[in-house]
Each structure stands twice: as structure tokens, then as C-alpha cells.
Amino acid sequence: MSQLMAEWRQRKQREDDQLHDQLRGAVGAGRVQVFTDPRVLDFPGSPVHQHWDHLLPLTGLMTLALVVLLATNVVVGIVVMTSCTLIHVFGSRHYVAWRLKTRASAYMLADAVQFQTLWQMGGVALVVRGGNEPPCLAPKGDWRKFIRRNLGEGEGQKPEPMANAPVPTRHMASPPPPPPPPMVEPEPEPMADAVEPEAELMPPSAPEPPRTHWESIDDGPPRDAVTPPPSSSSSSQ
Template sequence: MVRAKQAAQDYRLHERLTEAYMADRVRIQVDFNRLNRTGSPVFDPWENVLPLLALILASLTVMPFNLVAGTLVLVGAMFVYAFLVRPWIARRLRARTIENMLKNAHNWQVLWSYGGVVVTLSDNPRIGVVSPGGDWRAFARRFQGTQELGPGLGETTPGAPPVATPAQRPA
């Protein structure tokens, strides 16, 4: 009974976060180094191995004919991997992580418990929650359905003193 109640609540909170993400009110940031390793639910080993293997094989194909040219191809492959392949892998990992997290509450919880995900407000990126230690449920509870933001998430409450910007604060 308690587990079913918690699952239903998680489903509703997940829906709130999904709606907020689709409305661009929250951002999901991904830690590439934490999620791009064995054991991660979104790790794809072939995505990491095949491009590197292709670049090395290209170099090895040239080396028997001309050692200097093969070495230059290897150095060029190193730069291609560092500046083209790794960012491509990072974009794919980020897209796959967000897609899996937004798919359902179970996937969200699995990825959240693994870590490497940060959910922040789009308007104020300093307000957010970090996995796995942060409480995503408390963060999601602050969103009231289709309303913009709940209290405590950047809105000023009536009667509260205005927040001073850094330029207005005394030195």
C-alpha cells in the first residue's frame, strides 16, 4: 500500500518535471564523465569504441606504405577524436539520458540514483538539485501543475522585501 502510494506520487511528480522541461522552465544537465562509463544505465560501449577503432585502423592502413604519413594520420586522428568524436559522444549521451529520464518515473529514479544529473531552473540556474543526493521530489513538488513557478523558486512572495542585485549591495 505504501509502495503503491509512493509510486503514484513519483509518477505525478515526474509528470510535473516533464511538463516543466517541455515548457523550458527547467534544464537537465548531464555529467559526461560520470555517465559515460561501464555500469551506467545510458552507457553505450560501441559508441565509444567504434569511432576510435576506425581512426586507428585508418592510421594502420597507411603505415605499411609510408611510416611518416601513417604517423601523421595517427596524430590527425587524435585531434579528430578529441575535438569531433568526444563532443559528438557527449551530445548523444546527453540526449539519450534526457530521453530516458523523461520516458517514465522508473527510468528517472534509476538514473537519479546512479548520479551525474543536475536539474536547474531555466530562469535561475543557481536553483536546482543534484543527483544522487538531492531530493528531486521536493524540487518537483514546488511546481504547481501548469503554473509558472511555486513559492521559493525565484518568485517574490507578496509582502517580502525585494532582493538586492549584486550592483545594489553595499561593498
């Protein structure tokens, strides 16, 4: 049983890797967009949290205000410091959100395991560009079905059967009997007393004259036939 579970987990991991590769290609081609929520992902301990995203803008603005204050008078320094404070309050969150989205996208597309880790935390949404498909929101949304429905299974991605899985037996059905030969009806033979129509229309032929014995032979009379001797009258003349 444990071996079957291990094989099932390996097959599931291969399917997740294939789907993750499809998602990576779709994001690179611009077909799918990844959105993040900084309020959910930006906290200490998050794999995409970076404290320098908050400290670096504030440090840079305060340093700029201090340099202007020392280089000029107090009035100009106060104006510049106030401007830097307003920029930090209203613009720093957009900078942090942009940095968090960039880091989260790179983290999710690097590996299928990291993608699942960040997906279970929430604060991520997958959106198909130019489609009517609703966004898939983490962690309740099923990202596997979302990829299959919008990107397809892909060629050659068929589930592999487990090696030790029981093979169901099938009853071999007997082949159907061959069809009977077509029945050929014999042609009816003409009856003996039937009268042919052509024989009735033909006029009766005249009887042939009787033939003699010599007419039936092509050659002349035989050579050994005896001819009558000449008469005495002819010899005297």
C-alpha cells in the same frame, strides 16, 4: 497494517508519476534542462553506458588513417594518423559526453521508475532556465520538492485519501444562539395637561347664533301644519 502500507505506496507512486509528467513537459518546453556527468554515469553496468561510444570514433579514425596511408605515401599517412590521434584524445570525450547526455535524458524521461533509478546513482542535475533557483543535484537533492517549487502542483493534483485510513472524529459544536432582537423604544405619549402650541395661537371663534327647529331641517315646514284662516276683512274686499 500491510494493506495500509500498500495503499500508501500506490498513492506515492501516483504522485511520482504526476510529478514526472510535469518534469517531462517542462523539459520538452525548454523550461528545465538536464545535465549529466560522464565520470559518474559512464561505467560498465550503468543503464546509460554504451561501449560503442568509445570504440566507434576510434575505429573510424584509425580506418581513415590506414586508407590514406595505403593510398598515398608514408609521410602523408603518418601526418593523417597523428591528426586522427589528436582528434580522438581531445574530441572523443566531448562526443561521449554528448551521447551520454542524450541517452540519459531519454532514459530518465521515459518512466518515473527509471528516473528514480538513475537519480539514486548520481551524476544528474536539474536546472531551471532563466531563474535564480540553484540546481538540484542527485542523489542528495529532493527532485520532488524542486518540481513543486518551480513547476507547481498543477490542477487537479490533490492527495487522495486512503480507503482504510482511520477517520478522525470531530466534536460537533452547538450552533451559536441567535442574536436578540433589537430593542425598540416606544414613543412618549403626550401628557394630558400639555398645551398644544397651535391652540394657543389661534384666536377664539365667535359664538354661533342659536338655531330654531326649522333651520335644522333642510325641507320646508311639514304639510300637515295648520295655517291660520283668512280674516273677514280680506274676504269682504
